Amino acid sequence: MRALIAIFVLIMPVAANAAQTLPVRADEHGEYSRLVIPNAPDDWRIATSNRKIEIAFPEQDYAFDLSDILEKRKAHRVLSAKAVVNGTTKSLLLSLTCDCPVRTSKSAENSIIIDIFNPSPVALTPDELGKGEITKTAEAPVQDDDKTPENLRAARDRMISLLAEARHQGVVQLKIDDERAAEEEIQATEITLASHEITEPEEALVNETPLPDHDIAMIDTASCVDPALFAEPSEVEGQISYGTIANLRQRFDITDDDAERRDLANTLAIAYLHIGFFEEASSVANSLARDGDGNMVVAAALADIASGSTARAKKTLTPYRACGPLLELAYAAAAGPDDSLTAAMSENHVTALKNVTEPLRAPIAEALALNALETQNVGIARSFFEVAQQARGHEKTAALAIIERALGQESGASVDDAMATNEIAEIAQTPGPLQTKALAILAEDYREKAEAAYDGLLDDIAAQSTNRNGTLSDARSAFTGAKALAEAGRFNEGIAVLDNTATSIPVSRDASQTLARSLIMNALQKDTETRLSAVNAFFQYNDFLNGSATELDPEINLTVARELASYGSTALVNRALEGLGKEWNAEIAALSARAALNSSNPTRALEIAKHGHDSEELSVIAIEATERLQERDATVEAIKTAMNKGLNNNQFASAAWRAKDWSLTANAYANLPTDQKSPELDARVALASLNAGKKEIPAMLKERLASNPTRLAAISHMFLAAPQFNIRAIDTLADYSNGVSRETVFMQTGLGAKGDGR
Incomplete structure (x- = not known):
């Protein structure tokens, strides 16, 4: 195959002393060929006319790497390419195989992107395209031809153009009319393709009636296509001749016999498939498939898979997916890893x-x-x-x-190999179906090493957009990129990638939404700047984060509102809580009251607390509000009201201490669960009992205070020295006792140190 393709290579002279080589990357995307010149110099110009594309650069010191076009033949609609010097500029001149519409654009990294479309693409039914696929139709006139369908003429034009160019270069000699007598023999020996006769299923598999995905009855196994039709020709049978294919095309064009035309088209489709001209094979085979030719159904699907058009291939292969290993694997290649009907792949x-x-x-x-x-x-x-x-x-x-x-x-294995990383970086910078996967690999590397593989990596990750027919695999790759952006501090851009993924790949919406909410929740636990970025993203992408899913956990709304309440942002707190159901009224009231209190409006906070649901949080806010208003009696009453309702909180005892109600302090403390009792509160309650007339520390408190001997000793001394000791100095005493402990440790460490002291 590669030896045969090589006859079409045109050698382009390149200056040995070129200062810079510009790679011209090429690839096929089903209905269009794409060329990309990454990181192109500024001030480039492009013009198209008469099957020519000319990209001019302002200087002459550029060379071009055209291996993708000339050697690998990755752009089927490009016939040849060469460099041309015009005065002070150097141009890349591309010759096309058709009067193809051309679309050009420039990426954020100043890469030139050239898309070359079919002159008259076949109009596909929604059924052939599969759900959600976009049909791109080039605006080119379609000429009627009674003898040759337009899609067959497009395939013919492609082949004839290639052969004409090759003949012009003197690398191939086409058969002409005086050799027609030998064509039958050539066809029998070189196009028989392992001598397997083409058979057809009894019923047509492709018709005009749309069928839903996976609702197509399996065909009778007796009608399954023979896989040997697509087998590698043996050495005895030899490879397929390009000259023979050209003759078949000529015979196809001149014959008036419908049966002969069908046979010729059938043979041409398989021949194109065998030499790697997949778009031509698809064009011819799909026409025959619509007439019910089962062999051509499979041939067209295989050609579509090879050229990247998997949606139609999946649809047409569905009835054949159980016709042996070859058809099982073909269906798997078309359907992707997330399809439930895909057979598990094995060595078979x-x-x-x-x-x-x-x-x-x-x-x-x-x-x-x-x-x-x-x-x-x-x-x-x-x-x-x-x-x-x-x-x-x-x-x-x-x-x-x-x-x-x-x-x-x-x-x-090690992933630090520079050459391997450079390969992935090149793919990541080239628009195409694998760009997202390459970006995901580099994003994971960035998360592990915090080093970008190339300048602009994070920009490319942030700018990535999965096409409308993306798969869950594409979505998972986008998720990796979103995490990398969030960890790099580009939080909003990470959420934007997830939002775009959910829109482009609807089946990934729930997963995208869940990850976005998780990233925001994690960010709300970090430093102030990150928390504020998370709050900003919450409001900017509120529709995406909440969407139409009314069953979503409101934790993110409450957490954002709690963060805003700490700043006293009452209006934003209300926005964050919009849409929550009545079952969350207690939490809504508490957060609204907290926001009012922190906005220096204790009166409003107290009003909300009094009319809100009974909760510990609202009770604490009510107590804090009365303290702010310096209303001691109201504070005591608020504590008693909360305790009468069966509520308990360590803030009740602390507030009672500050209000100098010693018995209330002891009662609030006694009602607390053990895990809510702190050493500081233990000390306050002990001194409250002293102020209430007790002669010694209650046994239970002495046991708890024993964990800090210094503090216990200080409080015990206060009982002995009472009433001379100022018990309101408890907070100062706590700092003092902690300081004594630290000094003791410091001295012990110093005395135990060894060495020369340096």
């Missing part, structure tokens, strides 16, 4: 894939390896990776780099 599937023609084998093996990694099936992922590596030869694709890195991490 690896063996079946090894028999598939090499150009088709590689992309399917890569897709299956990525799927296996998503389901934590590392062993089978490694097997598919090895198959893909063998099929690719020396070519290192983005998928292979991602898989290799993931397998290394799973096995515990």
